[in-house]
Amino acid sequence: MYSPARKVRASIRRTLFLILTGILSGLLLIETVLEFGQQMTKTSYEPTRSAGLMLNRSQMLLAKEVILEPFMYPCKANLKSATPSYPLYIIIKTRAVSSGAYFQRRIFTRSSWGQEARTLGIPVIYAIGKPKDAYTQVMLERENKNFGDLLQLNYIDAYYNITIKSTGILNWFASRGCEHVTPYLFVVDDDVLLNLPPLLSMISNHTFNFNTIYGLYLADIEPHPSGKWAVSLTDFPNRTYPTFIIGASTLYPAIVVPKLVDSVFSLVEQSQPIFFLDDVLFSGIIAEQLGIQRAPMAGIEDCSYTDLFSRVIITECSNLRRLYIWSKFILSRLGQDTYEVDRLISKTSYTKWRGDFVQMRNGTAIIQPNEFDQSTLNVFFGYHFNISFLALLILIFVFISIFISKLLPTRQISQKLPSVSLASPRANLLTPIK
Numbered sequence: 001m002y003s004p005a006r007k008v009r010a011s012i013r014r015t016l017f018l019i020l021t022g023i024l025s026g027l028l029l030i031e032t033v034l035e036f037g038q039q040m041t042k043t044s045y046e047p048t049r050s051a052g053l054m055l056n057r058s059q060m061l062l063a064k065e066v067i068l069e070p071f072m073y074p075c076k077a078n079l080k081s082a083t084p085s086y087p088l089y090i091i092i093k094t095r096a097v098s099s100g101a102y103f104q105r106r107i108f109t110r111s112s113w114g115q116e117a118r119t120l121g122i123p124v125i126y127a128i129g130k131p132k133d134a135y136t137q138v139m140l141e142r143e144n145k146n147f148g149d150l151l152q153l154n155y156i157d158a159y160y161n162i163t164i165k166s167t168g169i170l171n172w173f174a175s176r177g178c179e180h181v182t183p184y185l186f187v188v189d190d191d192v193l194l195n196l197p198p199l200l201s202m203i204s205n206h207t208f209n210f211n212t213i214y215g216l217y218l219a220d221i222e223p224h225p226s227g228k229w230a231v232s233l234t235d236f237p238n239r240t241y242p243t244f245i246i247g248a249s250t251l252y253p254a255i256v257v258p259k260l261v262d263s264v265f266s267l268v269e270q271s272q273p274i275f276f277l278d279d280v281l282f283s284g285i286i287a288e289q290l291g292i293q294r295a296p297m298a299g300i301e302d303c304s305y306t307d308l309f310s311r312v313i314i315t316e317c318s319n320l321r322r323l324y325i326w327s328k329f330i331l332s333r334l335g336q337d338t339y340e341v342d343r344l345i346s347k348t349s350y351t352k353w354r355g356d357f358v359q360m361r362n363g364t365a366i367i368q369p370n371e372f373d374q375s376t377l378n379v380f381f382g383y384h385f386n387i388s389f390l391a392l393l394i395l396i397f398v399f400i401s402i403f404i405s406k407l408l409p410t411r412q413i414s415q416k417l418p419s420v421s422l423a424s425p426r427a428n429l430l431t432p433i434k
Contacts, residue, residue, distance in 0.1 A: 084183055
């Protein structure tokens, strides 16, 4: 028997099915368009170009030319003495400016751990290049006259000339015979803080090997495809760098320095292009060729760590944060409370660099982890949703709704219809309605 209620119920199910099917189709269409767009963008990258230029012979020979000589700490070997004159020799890489942040770093170092180094018989000198104006040069000459601790080399001081600076540092150290007056050369950046007593303890306890370069040790590092350390496949075709020590703090055994210098200038005289990243060049490529080992040094932290008292060196600090961490170090050494200075440190920030690359050096895209996280499989393990999975949930909901609607009891719809006699249809149709 025909039921109007069944017809209404079927109509509702059909309408619900069409609406949800339309939503499902729309979502799938959107995802298809997005996926197509991603595929198009993944092939739009250019092959990596190096951030800096490889250095040529004329540029590298500038490393041998010294403008200002530090007279405070001469490397004159005492041939009658069996012990070196200095337990450690420290050279700080800084910039040729007479004001601003880099100048303030030198002033602060001289009054903080640099002053402590002098009391311990440790030389601390500052390596710079040439400024771009004559006035700054005059001010630098005056600074060296006052302090006697500037080593100025004859090249324009710029970031991508850092290999010239490092070559000049090592060449000056070797050419002045400094390997005879100290067992170690420690080359650091100008934004570091040093806790010297534990470092001297490691040296006196023969912790270090004389054929090993120490510092922040990096292995299996791939050249960057973008950013300020980007390196092209032409400049460095290998997949990874040799193991190397980050240039912010590198401890060289003094006896290996002349070997490094001879090796780099041998390449220069052959007119070989010289790599513009100094730490990869000296502690990686050349050290590997010479059979010099590299190893991590204990006690190195970046500036997210604030307790210098329990470490040897903290690197990459802003001027203000550096001041506060040094103040905390002095208070800790005196056994005093550091609550107030910790509060001041918390108001400064340190942002650790992250290399979120989207391409490889040959120009193809890198599949980032978040693309894998959006897959349907990972929804069950990582609770991540994407459009396909949402569409699948809607489809399941549609079928469940239809199934439940069939199980629900039907409420009959009563409707009074006019009675029509089937026995005499013609008579009924002709009878006027009163």
